[in-house]
Amino acid sequence: MNLKSRVDVALNPDLDLHARARPIEFRVLGGGALDIATGVIHAEVAAVPVRVAMPFMKNRRVVLAAFGPFKVTIKPVKMTLKSSDVRAEGVIGGEEGIDANLHVLGKCHAEVNVAGESDVKSLKASFEGVFEE
Numbered sequence: 001m002n003l004k005s006r007v008d009v010a011l012n013p014d015l016d017l018h019a020r021a022r023p024i025e026f027r028v029l030g031g032g033a034l035d036i037a038t039g040v041i042h043a044e045v046a047a048v049p050v051r052v053a054m055p056f057m058k059n060r061r062v063v064l065a066a067f068g069p070f071k072v073t074i075k076p077v078k079m080t081l082k083s084s085d086v087r088a089e090g091v092i093g094g095e096e097g098i099d100a101n102l103h104v105l106g107k108c109h110a111e112v113n114v115a116g117e118s119d120v121k122s123l124k125a126s127f128e129g130v131f132e133e
Contacts, residue, residue, distance in 0.1 A: 002115070002116075002117055003114075003115065003116040003117070004113075004114070004115050004116075005113070005114040005115075006111070006112070006113050006114075007110075007111070007112040007114075008109075008110070008111055008112075009108075009109070009110040009111075009112075010108070010109050010110075011106065011107075011108040011109075012105075012106065012107055012108075013104065013105070013106040013108075014104075014105055014106075015102075015103070015104040015106075016101070016102070016103050016104075017100075017101070017102040017103075017104075018099070018100070018101050018102075019099070019100045019101075019102075020096075020097055020098065020099050020100075021093065021097050021098040022093070022097045022098075023091050023092065023093040023094065023095070023097050023098070024091065024092040024093060024098070025089075025090070025091050026088075026089070026090055026091075026092065027088070027089045028086065028087070028088040028089075029086070029087055030084075030085065030086035030087070031083065031084065031085045031086070032081065032083065032084050033081070033082055033083050034079060034080070034081040034082075035079070035080050035081075035082065036077065036078070036079040036080075037076075037077070037078050037079075038074055038076065038077045039076060040073075040074070040075060040076070041072065041073070041074040042072070042073055042074075043070070043071070043072040043073075044069065044070065044071050044072075045068055045069060045070040045071075046068055046069050047066045047067065047068040047069055048066065048067045048068050049063045049065075049066045050063065050064045050065040050066065050067070051063055051064065052064045
């Protein structure tokens with residue numbers, strides 16, 4: 001026995017979306033004063049050993065690694081930003097607020113074809129099983 005089926009689906013959605021928000025007020029303020037001055041800074045570190053304890057060795061503390069030497073030198077550094085000011089205020093959207101419109105048109109079409117083959121005995125058995133439950 002041959003089984004055939006065909007399904008056609010066609011969709012034409014037409015969607016309208018409207019959104020409105022109240023006016024949005026914003027305010028950004030800032031300011032600052034920065035004054036850094038330094039003289040000579042000199043730092044020096046010799047090698048820094050990293051030791052690990054090993055219980056099965058005679059000398060229980062073994063140097064695993066060593067970091068260094070380190071040296072830091074800062075000559076006179078002068079940085080000046082006495083004062084600065086940033087100020088911004090405003091409103092996004094007028095008295096009516098903010099309006100947004102979205103219009104979507106769609107066109108979809110789907111075709112599904114199903115074909116199958118079965119012998120009569122198995123088809124009969126499947127239908128009997130469905131109706132018995």
